[in-house]
Amino acid sequence: MALNQNPYMPEMATVTRIIEETPNIKSFQVVFNDKEKMKAFKFQPGQVGQLSVFGVGESTFVINTPPTRMEYLQFSVMKAGEVTSALHNLYEGDQIGVRAPLGNYFPFDRMKGKNILFVGGGIGMAPLRTLILYMLDNREDYKDITIIYGARTPPDLCYKEDIKEWESRKDVNLILTVDAQFPGWEKRVGFVPTVLKEVAPKPDNTVAITCGPPIMIKFVLEGLAELKFPDDQIVTTLEKRMKCGIGLCGRCNIGHKYVCKDGPVFTLRELKELPDEA
Amino acid sequence: MSTEKLKEIILKVLPDVDTVIGWQEGFDKIHITPFFMKSPEDAEKAVWNSLCVQNLAAYLPSLKKKTAVIVKGCDSRTIVQYMQEGLIDRSNVVIIGIPCTGVVSVKKVLKAVDYQPIEDVKFSDEKIIIKTSKGEKTLAIADVCPDKCKTCQYPTPIVYDHLAGDPIESTKPAESVYEDIKEFEKKSLEERRDYFKNEFDKCIRCYACRNACPMCVCQDSCIAETRDPHWITQKLSSEEKMMFHMIHAVHLAGRCVECGECERVCPMDIPVAKLKKKINSEMKELFDYVPGVNPEDKPPMYTFNVEEAKIKEHKL
Amino acid sequence: MADTGFLPKEKLKDFLEALSKDAVVYAPALEGDIVLFKEYSQGKDLYLDRPANLGPKSIIYPQCETLLSFDFKKNDPEDPKKVDIELKTESNFANTVVFGCRPCDAKGLVIYDKVFIDTDTADPYYKERRDKTTIISFACEAPFAGCFCTAVGGGPADTTGSDVLMTDVGDGFFFEALTEKGKAVLKSVPMQDGASYKEKAQKIKSEAEKKIRNPFPKDATEKLSQKLFDSDEFWEKVVSKCISCGACTYLCPTCYCFNITDEKTKDKGERIRTWDACMFNHFTLETSGHNPRPSKLKRFRNRVGHKFLYYPEKYNGVIACCGCGRCIRYCPASVDISEIVGYLKDPKQK
Structure with missing residues (x-):
């Protein structure tokens, strides 16, 4: 794990800016409280993170800023369930937990020259x-x-x-x-x-x-x-109901692939080899 | 009542329905398993004996196509209750009734033979003969029946379209139904609390009791798992478990048809039906109401009248 | 001390008492009419006549455990709205001995090990308990209803996952240490030399193996029929009777799916991990209302798939089923997974 020995342990972070994208979507710009960890943080485009609102729960969102712009990590959240509603109730300056990066990423290297x-x-x-x-x-x-x-x-x-x-x-x-x-x-x-x-x-x-x-x-x-x-x-x-984010809890699988760990990025060819449970 | 007669009826109704739900032999000789019959070849495998314990009526609300179901007297109360609550379309259901003198509790039989794997089972007038590697053992069905059979008031189904056998009259006194509850209530409050705490401690929250319950209509939106409202956590304390079982019981006030499935299916052997039976005894006392007996009734908790016709609350 | 030993039956409790000096010992005991693993204390009765209703999985992988706890603190008197959150994890698992589980139960733990330990994101909670636990399994002399361990690569005296294997040789128990941990526990009590019982134990074990049923048809293939596996009609036929409860998965020594939920009071809370079951509708239900496995047929297919296709695909052909038979024995509708897999291995008999 990039952040911690305990894969369930979130990194504490501060919401530095909240952008109202649409009537039901907000983007959250987030930085780790530990500046060294923020500096050392590495991820690839397409990887996801679990955001924690403590006492409510965790939910998975893609890091939608690229690794080329590391002042903050941005997550966009559509208000739908318990955790997303709790996120929408946050103010700038509030504390959340982040477990990231999780999952695979876009094969951007293979896309070069295309x-x-x-x-x-x-x-x-x-x-x-x-x-x-x-x-x-x-x-x-x-x-x-x-x-x-x-x-x-x-x-x-x-x-x-x-x-x-x-x-x-x-x-x-x-x-x-x-x-x-x-x-x-x-x-x-x-x-x-x-x-x-x-x-x-x-x-x-x-x-x-x-x-x-x-x-x-x-x-x-x-x-x-x-x-x-x-x-x-x-x-x-792909998006799936996820809990652990590390391929253990068993709910986001499509056949033998776990969307949280083997995904979320799949080619259509890969998907066609799996059961029709997307 | 012979299995042959039952097969005749199944073959007769099959062309008019999508499925006939009955029973067939299970993974060993003591376990009978529900059987969704679609063809005359399936019908050949149908069985009826005192091991046919499951309440098959419980499958009905989840089925869309026209279905025939085989019911014992006790199971038929489920259908009556469904009719009261509008949970099935009666015209979409064909009821094959079986007069029944009592089934066998598999748990009691297994205990009687020290949980040895069962090699063979035979029946001979009101007795069940069990063969294990340790030899044969003959048990009187009356000694190994579920508690519900001991006080059965409805050996013949209350509603049916076809009856596989001659109607049977109950020989059990009506007052006997809640005798066990009265007996239990003689214990002190502390004893009863400790009893339930001890029993519910064993609960693993597998919800077999809930899912087997024909009247548990919330099913996938059960309070046991919802976060909104968030009344019960996923913790394993006996308080959380008790809370779930109490809500289950209260939800069934005046609706529990006493089929005993909740208790039969519990892998931890918890007497979960006791709470429900207690509440039913109160409903009988207060409203002179017995669930699942008359399709024209309305469950008392479904209605509110300033002057409830049968209420006896002043006597409490 | 050799790697084997013998204890007369009346000395068994001495052994347990010696073990409980250095460790928490869990052993099967009767609770009413069911058998559960209970903490052993002096003089307590053991019950070894049949496998526990719920195996020892809950000792190493508890049904509910706290992953982390948090305190909400208002540290800044100038800004009462500002809440700091302090996270804590705790670990206080004592050295433990599981005594008298069956070989299938121990094999189940090895299935868990691959998932929870042999990964780049190992589960520290599971790993700690697994490391600190010694498993003393009790070989079965004969099968119980529903058992089919030999058909899935195990056996009534299989040693996979056990530290010690114990065999009833009539007048007493024969012990074999299988690991260093096993050797250590055998030293905790003076035992008679086991060498002379080795042959007898071996005979009992191989006799037992012959008695286990093979539920799969004679023409069964190693591989499952993908065509039948993909057929909704097949699943409708075999699992219409399933009532979608969690009894099979919760009692299963190889099922490990879990949920994580947060609970809080005013100024503190915790994140708990609890067993969950793939047979429940809510397991995969998404907030949008979309459910990738919306019916019990799809969910049951996933359960069988997980054990017999997906897990083997990931872990070198290992089947995630130990054949203990609990899911069959305790199923409210007597659904028989071995029968279903039998059809998938030989579709022509369906």
């Missing part, structure tokens, strides 16, 4: 953000970067500051969409899988990385198959 297609929906943009920022920080290693990002309504789009920057860059092709017409929205309207088919990116020398709600992923995968993307060029990151 075109990259990101397809994200809603809070599913969080893991993609890590990799996008990482790639932008190493821009020369990658060819064309296309981002298709959709949400229910314009206020539901996360990372509005990033979006502004990506829109202004010439080396990023950003396509935003929302599910239905919305006052003042002049960009695309339509579900992410539909927009994917309209944009019709070419599969040649291209890796597609997708994350979003299960139903979106399902249709995006179908769309990518129609566009002739091969299974090993499609990467997704």
Whole structure:
């Protein structure tokens, strides 16, 4: 373990900034109280952490800042259950626990020299953000970067500051969409899988990385198959109910793979070899 | 009542239903197991004897397709209670009733033969003959029956579409039903507290009692596991366990049909039915109500009237 | 002192009393009509006639344990809203001897070891207890209802996971030390030389082995049929009767799935780890309402898969089932996992 001999022991950390991304998503910027540990902390894009609100519980979130930007670790949290609600009730300066990094990461080395297609929906943009920022920080290693990002309504789009920057860059092709017409929205309207088919990116020398709600992923995968993307060029990151985060407690398995330890990042080819329990 | 007669009925109803739930031989000669029959070949394997202990009616609310179920008199009270509470669509259920003179408690039989693996089981008028590697042992069924059979008031199912055998009248006095509870209550409060504390200490929270209970309708949203509300923790103290069992019992006030499944399935042999029986005895006393007997009844706790028709609270 | 020894039956309690001088000793005892492992104290009755309803797993892997505790402290009088959190872990597990478990129970611990210890994120709580515990297993002379240890690579006198194996040789018990820990405990009481009983014990053990049933059909293959395993129809047929309770998993010596929950009062709390069961709906239920294993068929399939496919896939072919038969014996609906695996090993008989 990177942090401690006891893998259940969280590192105490302070919430330094809270950003209201959407009406039900907040991002938390977090630094370890132990400055040495913060300095020594290493992780790879796509790895996750368990955030503790003591007395309430732990929940898993991807570290959505890249390892190239280490002033703080950022986690985005959609308010849904007990722990996420408790996180939403926090103030800047509050103490939380962090167990990180956990799990595997995006095969960013194998993506070098390739075109990259990101397809994200809603809070599913969080893991993609890590990799996008990482790639932008190493821009020369990658060819064309296309981002298709959709949400229910314009206020539901996360990372509005990033979006502004990506829109202004010439080396990023950003396509935003929302599910239905919305006052003042002049960009695309339509579900992410539909927009994917309209944009019709070419599969040649291209890796597609997708994350979003299960139903979106399902249709995006179908769309990518129609566009002739091969299974090993499609990467997704899964979410599961997790407790231990270290491959012991037994609930996040799909067949013999544990999403918390062997995942959360899988290629479509890997997923197809496992039982249909995603 | 012969298994042959039962098979005839099963074959007759099979074409009209998706499944007939009955029993078949289990992993050894003393264990009978529930059997979801789909075909005439399945029906050939059906059995009926005093080892058919499970209350098969409990599967009904989870099944969507039309189902036939084989019930003993005690099990039929489950169906009556389901009808009262609207938990099944009666037109979607075919009831095959079996008049029953009493089943066998497998736990009691195993104890009687020192838990030796059982090689063979035979029946001969009201007796069960058990063969183990140590020899044969003959036990009177009356000596190894579950407690519920000793005071059975409903040997013939209360509701049925087909009856596999001739109706039987109960020979047990109605006053006998709650005698064990009255006896237990003679103990001092401290003795009773210690008794339950000791018993519930053994609980491993496997929830076999809850999941086997036909009237435990919350199932996957049970208070034992929810965090909202967060009334019970996952800790193992006897207080936490007692809290779960008390809630289980209180939830069944005026609903427990006394099938005894909770107690039969407990791998730790905890007499979990006792609390429920006590509450039922109160319901009988207060409201003159017996659960699962008349489909037209409403469980007393389902209604509130300023003047409850049968309430006797002033006599308490 | 050799690695073997013999004690007449009446001396057994002396042995336990000697052991309990240096360690907490757990031994099977009757509780009403069931058998449980209880802390041994002087003069207490032992019960060795049949395996415990719940094996010794809860001693080394307790059903509920505190992973860490926390105090909420208001250290700053200037800022009453500021709460500091202090985390603590505690370990106070004493040296322990488990006496009289069965070889299948001990084998179960080896299944746990691979998960909890042989990993880069070893579980320090489990490891400490495992390291500090000595296992004295009692060889079975004959099978009990539901037993099938030999079919899953074990046996009534299997030594895997035990430090000492004890065999009833009629007038007394024959002891064999299998590890250094085992040798140490045999020294705690003067024993007679065991050499002359070795042959007799061996005979009893091999006789016992012949008596264990093999539930798998004659034409059973090593591998399970993936096609049948993937078939919903098959699972519907074999597990419709399952009532989705946790009896099988909680009594199982190889099941280890757990939950972690937080509990708190006003100014303190703890994070506890408790057994959980893959047979419960809530086990994989996600906050969104999505459940990757939404039916008992999928959950049961995962349980069988975990034991007979996924665990072997991860750990070099080792099956995560010790054949103790408890899940069969105590199942409310008498679901028989050995029968199910038998079908998967020879689909044509289904």
